[in-house]
Amino acid sequence: MTRFVAERLLQSVILVLIVLTITFFLMHLSPGDPMSRYDDPNISPETVRLIREQLGLDKPVPEQYMRWMASFLRGDFGVSLRFNRPVSSLLAEAIPNTLRLTIAALTLYIVIGVILGLLSAVRRYSLFDRLSTIAALFVYSIPSFWLALMLILLFSLKFEILPSSHMQSMGVSGMGWLARFSDRIAHLVLPAFVLGVASAAGMARYMRGSMLDVLREDYIRTARAKGLSERSVFLKHAFRNAAIPIVTIIGLSLPFLLGGAVIIEKIFSWPGMGALMVDSIFARDYPVVLAVNFVVTVMVILGNLAADIGYALLDPRIASGRKAGK
Amino acid sequence: MDKLLKVENLTTEFLTSEGLARAVDRFSFDIGHGETVGLVGESGCGKSVTALSIMRLVSDPPGRISGGSIFLEGKDLLSLTEKEMRKIRGNEIAIVFQEPLSSLNPVFTCGEQIREAIALHQKMGRKQSREKAVEMLRLVKIPDPGNRYFSYPHQMSGGMRQRVMIAMALSCQPKLLIADEPSTALDVSVQSQIMELLSDLRDAMSMSILLITHDLSVVAQMAERVIIMYAGTAVEEASVKEIFSDPGHPYTEGLLASIPRLNARVERLSVIPGNVPDPLNLPSGCRFSDRCPKREERCFAKEPPMFVAGKGHFVRCWLSEGQER
Ligand SMILES: Nc1ncnc2c1ncn2[C@@H]1O[C@H](COP(=O)(O)OP(=O)(O)OP(=O)(O)O)[C@@H](O)[C@H]1O
Ligand SMILES: [Mg+2]
Numbered sequence: 277m278t279r280f281v282a283e284r285l286l287q288s289v290i291l292v293l294i295v296l297t298i299t300f301f302l303m304h305l306s307p308g309d310p311m312s313r314y315d316d317p318n319i320s321p322e323t324v325r326l327i328r329e330q331l332g333l334d335k336p337v338p339e340q341y342m343r344w345m346a347s348f349l350r351g352d353f354g355v356s357l358r359f360n361r362p363v364s365s366l367l368a369e370a371i372p373n374t375l376r377l378t379i380a381a382l383t384l385y386i387v388i389g390v391i392l393g394l395l396s397a398v399r400r401y402s403l404f405d406r407l408s409t410i411a412a413l414f415v416y417s418i419p420s421f422w423l424a425l426m427l428i429l430l431f432s433l434k435f436e437i438l439p440s441s442h443m444q445s446m447g448v449s450g451m452g453w454l455a456r457f458s459d460r461i462a463h464l465v466l467p468a469f470v471l472g473v474a475s476a477a478g479m480a481r482y483m484r485g486s487m488l489d490v491l492r493e494d495y496i497r498t499a500r501a502k503g504l505s506e507r508s509v510f511l512k513h514a515f516r517n518a519a520i521p522i523v524t525i526i527g528l529s530l531p532f533l534l535g536g537a538v539i540i541e542k543i544f545s546w547p548g549m550g551a552l553m554v555d556s557i558f559a560r561d562y563p564v565v566l567a568v569n570f571v572v573t574v575m576v577i578l579g580n581l582a583a584d585i586g587y588a589l590l591d592p593r594i595a596s597g598r599k600a601g602k
Numbered sequence: 603m604d605k606l607l608k609v610e611n612l613t614t615e616f617l618t619s620e621g622l623a624r625a626v627d628r629f630s631f632d633i634g635h636g637e638t639v640g641l642v643g644e645s646g647c648g649k650s651v652t653a654l655s656i657m658r659l660v661s662d663p664p665g666r667i668s669g670g671s672i673f674l675e676g677k678d679l680l681s682l683t684e685k686e687m688r689k690i691r692g693n694e695i696a697i698v699f700q701e702p703l704s705s706l707n708p709v710f711t712c713g714e715q716i717r718e719a720i721a722l723h724q725k726m727g728r729k730q731s732r733e734k735a736v737e738m739l740r741l742v743k744i745p746d747p748g749n750r751y752f753s754y755p756h757q758m759s760g761g762m763r764q765r766v767m768i769a770m771a772l773s774c775q776p777k778l779l780i781a782d783e784p785s786t787a788l789d790v791s792v793q794s795q796i797m798e799l800l801s802d803l804r805d806a807m808s809m810s811i812l813l814i815t816h817d818l819s820v821v822a823q824m825a826e827r828v829i830i831m832y833a834g835t836a837v838e839e840a841s842v843k844e845i846f847s848d849p850g851h852p853y854t855e856g857l858l859a860s861i862p863r864l865n866a867r868v869e870r871l872s873v874i875p876g877n878v879p880d881p882l883n884l885p886s887g888c889r890f891s892d893r894c895p896k897r898e899e900r901c902f903a904k905e906p907p908m909f910v911a912g913k914g915h916f917v918r919c920w921l922s923e924g925q926e927r
Contacts, residue, residue: 517707
C-alpha cells in the first residue's frame with residue numbers, strides 16, 4: 277500500500293508539472309497581456325515599458341517560463357500583477373473559503389445521494405422510486421447558474437430567509453459566536469446546495485444501480501438463507517459491496533465540483549479560488565492563474581488518490597493483490 | 603413416526619414475459635428424522651426452486667409459492683410471518699448452494715460470515731461466536747482454521763469455499779440440511795471429498811439431508827431414499843435399492859442408463875432424447891409423454907397419478923397402474 281501511494285505521488289508530481297507547463301503557454305498564446313490595464317492616455321508608454329521590464333514581461337516567453345518555473349520549484353509563486361501582493365497570501369485567503377464550500381457541497385451530495393439511492397433501491401418501482409428518478413433527471417439536467425438564480429430569487433428576494441452573497445453579513449463581528457456561526461451557515465446553504473445538488477442526483481442514480489446489481493448476487497441469497505434481517509442484508513452485506521464503485525465515482529466527481537465552484541463562487545460573490553481564478557484570467561494575472569491551477573490540480577490528484585485508497589480498503593480483493601502473492 | 607419435513611402439493615410459479623411458468627407443480631414428498639433423501643432430475647426440472655421454496659427464499663417478484671404447504675415438525679412454514687421464518691432459516695433448516703464461488707460475500711472474511719450466523723441464532727457474544735466459527739472450520743477439515751478464519755473468499759479454492767459454506771450451514775446444528783448440488787461446480791477430485799465430508803458430518807450430527815443432484819451415483823452412496831423429479835413434480839419415489847434394481851418409470855430407466863458404468867464400455871452414454879419441457883407448455887397428459895420410449899395412446903389423454911408399486915415405492919406412470927397413493 278505504501279509503495280502504491282509513493283508511486284502514485286511520483287506520477288502526480290510529473291502530472292502537475294505538465295499541467296502547469298501547458299497552462300503557462302496557453303495563457304501566453306491567448307490574446308491580451310497584463311499591461312492592457314495601463315492603456316491609459318495619462319500613463320506614458322515609457323512608464324509602461326519600465327513596468328514591463330520590471331516584471332520581466334519583455335523577455336521571450338521561453339525565458340519567462342524558465343524563470344517562473346525556477347521560482348515555483350523553490351516554492352515561490354511570485355507576486356500578483358493585479359494586486360501587487362504575494363500570490364501566496366492571496367491563496368491563503370482563498371483556499372480555505374473554497375474548501376469550506378466544496379467540502380460542504382461534497383458532504384451534502386454524498387449524504388443526500390447515498391440515502392436517496394439506497395431508498396430507491398430498497399423500494400424499487402415504488403412511487404418514491406419513480407418520483408426520485410424524475411427529480412434526479414430534472415435536477416441533473418438544469419444548468420446550475422439558472423438554479424442558483426432561481427433559488428436566490430425565491431429564498432433571498434421573495435422570502436428573504438437566506439443571504440445570496442458573501443460568506444458573512446456586514447457587522448457580524450460584533451455578535452456572539454453562535455450568531456456568527458449561524459450567520460456563516462446561512463451564507464453557505466445556497467451555494468453549497470447549488471454546487472452539490474446535481475452531483476447528488478447523479479450519485480443517487482449510481483447508488484441505486486449499484487445496489488440493485490449487488491442485490492442480484494448469490495451471496496445476498498446466502499445472507500438471507502442465514503436468517504439475517506432485511507436490514508442487515510441491505511446495510512451490511514449489500515451496501516459494503518455497492519459502496520466500492522461509488523468511492524471511485526466520488527473521486528471522479530472532484531474536478532466537476534471544483535470546476536462548478538468557479539461559477540458558483542462568481543454568482544454568490546464567494547471569495548474563493550474560483551472567483552480569484554476568473555478575475556485573474558480576465559486581468560491576465562499570470563502568476564495567480566498558474567498558482568490557482570496548481571492548487572486545484574493538487575486537490576484533484578489528492579482526492580483521486582484518497583478515492584483509490586478508499587477503494588482498496590473497501591475491496592479486500594485489491595488490498596491483498598498488492599501484498600503480492602497470498 | 604412423524605416426519606421432519608412434509609411437503610404437500612407445493613406449487614411455485616414465476617411470472618415471465620411469456621406467462622405464468624409453474625417451475626414446481628403440486629410436488630409432494632417428505633423426509634424423516636435423520637434420513638437422507640436424494641432429489642434427482644435433469645437440469646431445469648425445478649430442484650433448486652423446490653429448495654428455495656422450502657426456505658421461502660424464492661425471489662418475489664417474479665416468483666411466488668402459489669399453493670400447497672410445507673410442514674417442519676408439524677409447523678406450517680408457509681403460514682409463518684417473515685420474522686418467524688427468519689428464526690428457521692440458518693437455524694433449523696440450512697442450505698448449501700450450487701455455486702460455491704459466488705455464494706460467499708467477497709468483502710467479509712470467511713470466518714466472519716460463519717460467525718455472523720452463530721451470533722444471530724445462538725445469542726453468543728463476539729468472542730464466543732468466533733471460537734465456535736473456528737471450531738466449525740476445523741470440523742469441515744480446513745487446515746489451520748485459526749488463520750483461515752481471516753481469509754477472504756477469493757483467497758480460497760472452490761473446494762475450500764464449499765467447505766466454508768458447509769461450515770456456515772451446519773454452524774447452528776440444523777435439523778435439515780438442503781444440499782443443492784454441493785459438488786457439481788467443483789473439480790471431479792474435489793467433488794468426492796465434499797461428498798465424503800457431508801456423509802461424515804451427517805453421521806456425526808444426526809441431521810436430515812435433502813440431497814439435490816442430477817447424478818444418481820452420488821445418491822447411491824449417500825441417500826436412503828430417492829425422489830425422481832421431472833418437469834416440476836415427482837415421477838417416482840423409492841428406496842435407493844429399489845430405484846436401481848426395479849425402476850418403475852421410463853424416465854428413471856433413462857437416467858439409470860445414462861450413468862457411466864465401469865464394466866460396460868459404452869461408446870456413448872444412453873441419454874434420453876430431448877429436453878425437460880418448458881413449464882409454459884407441458885405436453886398434454888403425462889408430462890414425460892413427448893420423450894417417453896414406452897408411450898401409449900392413454901398417456902396423452904390424462905396425467906397419471908402416483909401409483910403404488912411396492913412398499914414405499916410410487917410411480918407416476920400408466921404402466922404401473924394399480925392402487926393410487
Ligand atoms: N428467477 C426465475 N425467474 C423465472 N424462471 C425461473 C427463475 N428461477 C427458476 N426459474 C425456472 O424454474 C425452472 C426450474 O429451475 P431450477 O433452477 O429449479 O432447476 P434445477 O432443477 O435446479 O436445474 P439445475 O440442475 O440446472 O440446477 C426452470 O424452468 C427455470 O427457468
Ligand atoms: Mg439448480
